[in-house]
Amino acid sequence: MNVDDLQTAMAIAERVEQFVREVVVPYEKDPRRDHHDCPTDALVLELRERAREAGVLTPHILADGRHLSQRGTALVLARTGLSPLGPLACNTCAPDEGNMYLLGKVGSAFLKERFLAPLLAGKARSAFFMTEPAEDGGAGSDPSMMQTTCQRDGDDWLINGRKAFITGAEGAQIGIVMAKAQEGACMFLVDLPDPAIRIERVPRTLDSSMPGGHAIVTLDNLRVPSRQMLGNAGEGFGYAQVRLAPARLSHCMRWYGACLRANEIATAYANRRMAFGKLLIDHEGTGFSLAENLIDLKQVELMIDWCAGVLDSGAPGGAESSMAKVAVSETLMKVADRCVQVMGGSGLTEDSIVEQVYREIRAFRIYDGPTEVHKWSLAKKIKRDWTRAQA
Template identity: 65%
Template sequence: MSPHLPSAAAAELPERVLRFVRETVIPYEKDPRNHGHGPSEDLVHELRSHAREAGLMAPQLPAEFGGHGLTHLQTAAVFRAAGYSPLGPVALNIMAPDEGNMHLLERVATAAQKQRFLRPLASGDMRSAFLMTEPDDGAGSDPSMLRTEAVRDGSDWLISGRKWLITGAVGAGFGIVMARTEERATMFLVDMDSPGITIERILDTIDNSMPGGHAVIALDRVRVPADQILGEEGRGFDYAQVRLAPARLTHCMRWWGTARRAHDIATDYACRRQAFGKPLIDHEGVGFMLADNEIELKQAELMIDWCAAVLDTGAKGTHESSMAKVAVSEALYRIVDRCVQVLGGLGVTRDTVVEQAFREIRAFRIYDGPSEVHRWSLAKSIKRRMKEHRAS
């Protein structure tokens, strides 16, 4: 029997999630605990208590970790529904970086590591961080520039370096730390309250949907037992691809829902607001923008589903996820930009969620690889294929 949720039940789940987001989550958007560095821990716990009651926590995970065992394609519809509010993914425990970390732990961690780290993460009782990006000419879009080092000390490792733009570090129970070892890059599972970890500051960024914000972190001889190496020593870059290809796509899924919400708000406004003797939508300048939104939402949805279907075949999906990341992030940005324009002055206020959608999706065009890096990677693949074709 397939471990995945049967298709009939999976088809009903997105509607359940969308109803939950509309009725339970959206009223929290104006909550004062939803502030400039993301929702507070108290708000996160409250939202997740509602999701638990509704049976909607981390639905993509296997049943043994409390989920519904969704395929990537089934996950796409559910995550799009959850993204209808920026708080929806937080409530369902499918927000970055936790969702990507769950995916990686499920595939790479030992049984003991899953029990200690994945189980509380999946239940929503613990948050996590992913510590790879560095300042000071360190790793960013080019991971080979990794400067953080781990050196052996008996049966332990000592990790030293600096990381930045580390999402969710404040309040996280553990982090997955990428560090250079004598065997190339290695991933470590590190308790965030370990001696030697200092959160230097929380960066003020244009996005604010993720709990814990984005931090700058110093690691000074942080001691980590050898049994907290994630996977095999020296395979950190390989595991990064295990995590990043699906994570790029789930970002697309979640932010598609937010762009859909912005479009719905703009459409409702354009149908009600009168100017020059008729509703705004009857003016071609406005109506055509909304028509373009409909077209690009559908194109983005199809791109997401195509890439999800590729991942469901067992393929790595690196090439496909890069294409989806570029196409979807840029399309969603154009959509929310038009929504701001349709709303006019209202669009630049916080009276609607459209202003936040604009900021969040602008940031999405950079994290998990800016469009230019993905295009560069795709161009290299095109060149390689052409060389192979000429040689054959």
């Protein structure tokens, strides 16, 4: 990232941070939540209008359509993450941010105009239909187990199957559906809602930052025009990798910001709360916990910057994003846990966002592939590289 790009990203990040701290944070007590305690679309739309007025809506994509570099994006997305509502307000949240990235990279002119434009404008939410129910033997961390099928029917495709944990499906206007054809995996852009896409249920989950929750969905003879296929039949797995490598890193960026804020709150608490005749911060156990948080947060920042630099270089970045996903999610879990512990009973209540950050970070260790799958992928790469070196 050259000096001009860095300065641009830093200037955007400063505006975003000011907006999140001054405008978004007060909304954390807003009662507009659904029955799963997720923000309602009415709340999201109001926040996005405030972001539009402040000039920080979709801030990682410039007015001319260019994306900031991944390193620049890291600076900006971390600031949106200072509140669980920040990514929603600034339109940098999952799954929309990853879907925008994918469409921007490989979408046709028609798909960009029809589906990408409303996402960039913050006027629509989207969902990514890939994961399938375990009881069906469907795809989870192993996409090769895909059970959802698509078949040609004249100029259309018919899609049938079930999907699970589809973030934001309830209330979304745009969907990216992954299915398998004779040629291989395919991706399609669809308008939502559609009567052929039925939400079976939205299970209550540990996390609650994403509108629409994580739905179980049935696709029953979903008809999609051929021109709404992303690329060509059989290229779906390749496009999934285009999306997932930076998307995993984006999760790291946003939740790094959330843990920065949680640590600020825990630090303030430790410097005000008295126990056994002195401030908590003066007790070695508390002081050392906060010191460890500083060390871990710096390590997370450096890991994100390193992985972002690899992606900016044009390398595929699959192994690097897996390393970052594991290291950052596991390390931030420790940071969030210490914040709760420092605050004691106060850290367990909804009176501050520390409790929510703890829950969200726990879910982050599962999003876009659990820790164990990424370690397994890296282990296979180690064996492959070693075997190649011996040949």
